[in-house]
Amino acid sequence: MKKIITKELVPGMVLADAVLTPKSNILFEKGTILTQKDIAKLTFYSIDEVLVHDNEIGEIMTISSLPDGQITASERIKQTKEFQIFKADFEKCAEKFKNEISDLVAGNKEFDYKRLLAPIYELLQKGQTNSAVFEMLNNLRNYDDATYTHCINVALASNILAQWLRWSKEEIETATLSGLFHDIGKLAIPEDIITKPGKLTSSEYSIVKTHPQKGFDVLKNVTISIHVKNAALMHHERCDGTGYPGGLKAPQIDRYAKLVSITDVYDAMTSARYYRAPLCPFIAISMFEEDLQKYDTEMMLCFLENIVNTYMLNTVLLNTGEVGEIVFINRNYLSRPTIKIKNDYIDLSKCPGVYIQEIL
Ligand SMILES: [Fe+2]
Ligand SMILES: [Fe+2]
Structure with missing residues (x-):
């Protein structure tokens, strides 16, 4: 048996010992044949390394291909003209956001956030239906998961979730902005920490955890809804009090931060990471179902139901x-x-x- 770090695990490896959660509950029994979902779960619980049997690869099913000549739905979408246009517009939108936002972080408080919203609304219209936008986003995943791309994904997803929740036009706009600016504090954190491919040290991790407060500080004096500022500050808070920076509970967390916490985690799970391919949306949904107490139930069920319907x-x-x-x-x-x-x-x-x- 040997110790292996989580990011080097591959599906099929067999656990030589049980794995416990930080609260000492059993996460996996000894002898478990690891699947992609299990490996994602280990990462989710911040378990850095596990014991596996040497040279033992359990039998897991390999991906079967479709009958000859058929292409997958994802390949089909990528070949459409609509997708090509959406992709090009998305990249333009990310570039624009990147330029304007650096101004803001550098201390220019006189920026016009409406100018940033326009290209996002254009993208939403190009997608025709909300489900189509989600499908396109799912196929836009790549390894270049810069903070900017992530922010636009979360802005689009927050806009759509607010529509699904039947919020008013103004509320939908505030939700979109809350998604767009939620991680702005990350831009004030040294880039080598944000883009570090390996595991963060505990001091690096505590620096990353300052991004909600830093984001709030950047937005503090900007003329923008207080909910947008709160979403930057509170999007890592969790309804059961297990989040940061304040360890707040449901009644104290801004409604817009609750909404963004859902779209943010969903985007993180379904985007490619250096240590794994994007998670299948159904695996992301099952992970949310296991963690329902952390999120606003009404928002979460509405989100999951609509995604599944897609x-x-x-x-x-x-x-x-x-x-x-x-x-x-x-x-x-x-x-x-x-x-x-x-x-x-x-x-x-x-x-x-x-x-x-x-x-x-
Ligand atoms: Fe964040
Ligand atoms: Fe985020």
């Missing part, structure tokens, strides 16, 4: 290697819909070990 009738690959179609969504267990495989219907909520590994 994938109705999509073809998916299960971890068993089978390919099927999502035909029924279970409101009580959103990450586990019913899948039609040839003439059979598999209700994933009744099959504990089976899950959606990839959307094809």
Whole structure:
């Protein structure tokens, strides 16, 4: 057996010892064959290293390909003209944001945030429907996950979530700005820490954790809604009090910060990271379902239900290697819909070990 750092784990490795959460609950039993989802979970719980058996690769299903000549939904989207235009406009929008925002961080408080909002609203219109925007964003994932790109993703997702929640036009605008500026404090943190590919030391991590306060300080004197400032300050707070910097609980957290905490984590999970490929949205959804107490329940259920609806009738690959179609969504267990495989219907909520590994 050998110790291996989490970012070097690959699916199929077998745990030589049980893994415990920081609160000493069992996360994985000894002998677990690690899947991509398990490795993401270890990272999520900040577990740096685990013991695995030497040279032992358990049998996990490999990705089966579609029948000859068929392309995946993702490839299909990437080939469309709409996607090409969306991608080019997104890049322009990120560039513009990058230029204007450096001005703001440098202390120019006289900036016009409405000018920044216009290209974001244009992007939303180009997507035609909200589901289409989400699909395009999901296919825009790449390894260059700069803070700017992340902020625009979160702005778009926050706009759409506010629409799904039927907030007013002004509230939707404030939600969009809250997403756009939530991580502005990161720009005041040394770039080598933000872009460091390996694990952060505890002192580096405590520097990163100052970004909410730094963001609030940058926005403090800017003429912009207090909710936008609060979203920068409170987006890492969690409803159960486990967040930072204040360890606030649900009633004390700004509504816009609660909304951004959802779109922020979703974007982080479904973006590529140096240590893993983007997580399948259904794996992200199941991780949210396990952590519901940390988020505003109404907002979270609305978000998850709408995301899942986006994938109705999509073809998916299960971890068993089978390919099927999502035909029924279970409101009580959103990450586990019913899948039609040839003439059979598999209700994933009744099959504990089976899950959606990839959307094809
Ligand atoms: Fe943040
Ligand atoms: Fe963020």
